[in-house]
Amino acid sequence: xxxxxxxxxxxxxxxxxxxxxxxxxxxxxxxxxxxxxxxxxxxxxxxxxxxxxxxxxxxxxxxxxxxxxxxxxxxxxxxxxxxxxxxxxxxxxxxxxxxxxxxxxxxxxxxxxxxxxxxxxxxxxxxxxxxxxxxxxxxxxxxxxxxxxxxxxxxxxxxxxxxxxxxxxxxxxxxxxxxxxxxxxxxxxxxxxxxxxxxxxxxxxxxxxxxxxxxxxxxxxxxxxxxxxxxxxxxxxxxxxxxxxxxxxxxxxxxxxxxxxxxxx
Amino acid sequence: xxxxxxxxxxxxxxxxxxxxxxxxxxxxxxxxxxxxxxxxxxxxxxxxxxxxxxxxxxxxxxxxxxxxxxxxxxxxxxxxxxxxxxxxxxxxxxxxxxxxxxxxxxxxxxxxxxxxxxxxxxxxxxxxxxxxxxxxxxxxxxxxxxxxxxxxxxxxxxxxxxxxxxxxxxxxxxxxxxxxxxxxxxxxxxxxxxxxxxxxxxxxxxxxxxxxxxxxxxxxxxxxxxxxxxxxxxxxxxxxxxxxxxxxxxxxxxxxxxxxxxxxx
Numbered sequence: 001x002x003x004x005x006x007x008x009x010x011x012x013x014x015x016x017x018x019x020x021x022x023x024x025x026x027x028x029x030x031x032x033x034x035x036x037x038x039x040x041x042x043x044x045x046x047x048x049x050x051x052x053x054x055x056x057x058x059x060x061x062x063x064x065x066x067x068x069x070x071x072x073x074x075x076x077x078x079x080x081x082x083x084x085x086x087x088x089x090x091x092x093x094x095x096x097x098x099x100x101x102x103x104x105x106x107x108x109x110x111x112x113x114x115x116x117x118x119x120x121x122x123x124x125x126x127x128x129x130x131x132x133x134x135x136x137x138x139x140x141x142x143x144x145x146x147x148x149x150x151x152x153x154x155x156x157x158x159x160x161x162x163x164x165x166x167x168x169x170x171x172x173x174x175x176x177x178x179x180x181x182x183x184x185x186x187x188x189x190x191x192x193x194x195x196x197x198x199x200x201x202x203x204x205x206x207x208x209x210x211x212x213x214x215x216x217x218x219x220x221x222x223x224x225x226x227x228x229x230x231x232x233x234x235x236x237x238x239x240x241x242x243x244x245x246x247x248x249x250x251x252x253x254x255x256x257x258x259x260x261x262x263x264x265x
Numbered sequence: 266x267x268x269x270x271x272x273x274x275x276x277x278x279x280x281x282x283x284x285x286x287x288x289x290x291x292x293x294x295x296x297x298x299x300x301x302x303x304x305x306x307x308x309x310x311x312x313x314x315x316x317x318x319x320x321x322x323x324x325x326x327x328x329x330x331x332x333x334x335x336x337x338x339x340x341x342x343x344x345x346x347x348x349x350x351x352x353x354x355x356x357x358x359x360x361x362x363x364x365x366x367x368x369x370x371x372x373x374x375x376x377x378x379x380x381x382x383x384x385x386x387x388x389x390x391x392x393x394x395x396x397x398x399x400x401x402x403x404x405x406x407x408x409x410x411x412x413x414x415x416x417x418x419x420x421x422x423x424x425x426x427x428x429x430x431x432x433x434x435x436x437x438x439x440x441x442x443x444x445x446x447x448x449x450x451x452x453x454x455x456x457x458x459x460x461x462x463x464x465x466x467x468x469x470x471x472x473x474x475x476x477x478x479x480x481x482x483x484x485x486x487x488x489x490x491x492x493x494x495x496x497x498x499x500x501x502x503x504x505x506x507x508x509x510x511x512x513x514x515x516x517x518x519x520x521x522x523x524x525x526x527x528x529x530x
Contacts, residue, residue, distance in 0.1 A: 031364060062372065063368050065369065098412070099294075101327070111331060111333045121418060123419075124418060124419070142388070147388060149391035149392050150389055152389030153423075153432065156424065156428065158421035158422060158423050
């Protein structure tokens with residue numbers, strides 16, 4: 001393990017997983033009309049209730065952007081409210097070239113204070129590089145997403161392997177600073193296993209359990225790294241809109257850990 | 266031409282091209298440190314100076330996001346300042362699924378008031394569909410971008426054709442409401458020609474002339490539709506940071522029209 005890797009985002013995430021004993025990422029998707037009070041108050045309550053069971057939070061930029069400048073101010077305040085020993089993965093799926101990507105990185109990491117960001121690979125390596133310039137901040141590259149449309153392009157065969165594996169392979173080569181991860185949905189466990197084979201070192205951000213129907217045990221069996229870590233499992237609606245978000249978060253964390261324990265032994 | 270097509274964004278764009286006699290899109294990329302005064306004042310001055318020569322404006326969301334809540338307020342004011350008969354294409358390269366994409370669409374079209382948005386195809390058709398729900402608002406799908414990294418994935422062979430042509434083919438099937446366009450960079454004229462063959466009806470948003478080195482005449486020869494229209498050619502830095510933006514915009518418009526005239530005859 002190199003010095004750069006020790007200080008990189010992926011090492012921070014790994015230490016946070018060890019310290020919290022949790023792979024749970026709580027997705028902050030404040031759908032309008034599904035909560036009482038302000039977006040900021042709602043998200044603060046969720047964070048306070050669930051931080052004990054989570055290793056990270058994933059605010060979904062879209063719902064804040066849809067609330068205009070007030071929403072953006074709330075997003076910054078929500079991120080600031082997350083305890084320092086929990087990591088914030090801003091789900092914004094940004095991707096652009098050169099100075100534009102640098103501006104998106106400043107917006108996510110410097111203005112909003114996120115620890116990591118989701119990014120799109122479509123524009124290629126030179127469009128992802130600006131998001132990797134701060135080793136302690138991470139970029140989760142979209143690889144195989146959890147939606148039905150993931151098959152439209154991500155599964156196309158490209159030189160003997162599907163596009164999503166070409167993306168996974170490239171992403172592994174971008175990981176010099178130890179701050180590249182991949183987004184791989186729980187709804188396609190075979191894809192998770194194939195990506196893990198190709199990228200044994202990269203952490204996965206895994207959406208798609210719960211409402212989207214992904215099988216938690218199958219996803220963990222397919223995606224855990226050699227040490228039984230290397231994944232953060234996102235859950236949004238089932239936790240944040242639960243009658244008792246604290247209890248819901250503990251239940252998902254425990255279900256993950258039960259499946260991990262079965263898988264590792 | 267169906268009724269839906271008449272009222273769709275692409276028909277609006279076509280009418281605006283005919284009315285203004287211009288294919289020029291002025292890219293509003295307010296790089297920090299490259300202008301005097303506030304972002305809003307700078308962009309207003311550029312719009313006032315160049316609207317006479319342009320059919321559309323393309324604010325680059327990244328530079329506004331990097332300025333925080335003030336930047337987002339400025340972006341809304343910049344869009345509101347564009348004359349009603351010029352179209353605003355918000356360059357944000359959004360892409361996500363279901364309710365999240367709907368929230369991005371609300372942010373772009375309802376909160377900010379853009380006429381069209383750039384979107385990423387990586388997540389597939391179900392992730393693009395929410396951006397097409399308002400027929401009078403358009404989505405330009407990233408197809409073949411202007412950067413060197415465009416070759417990393419977009420050019421991979423997928424079943425006998427490169428990925429970007431698979432995207433172009435799919436995008437043409439999404440155009441039922443007449444509001445789908447494609448982003449195709451000027452730096453790859455062969456790609457432009459191949460996309461035009463496959464998507465004869467779709468308008469192209471074309472970045473990459475000027476600083477990025479794309480050849481204007483070659484791009485127009487490759488990308489114009491059968492009527493000598495169907496493209497908006499973006500220019501950013503060469504116009505907005507020129508000593509005289511009005512003169513610079515007229516010069517680019519005229520260079521485009523000279524090349525169109527040569528190409529059509």
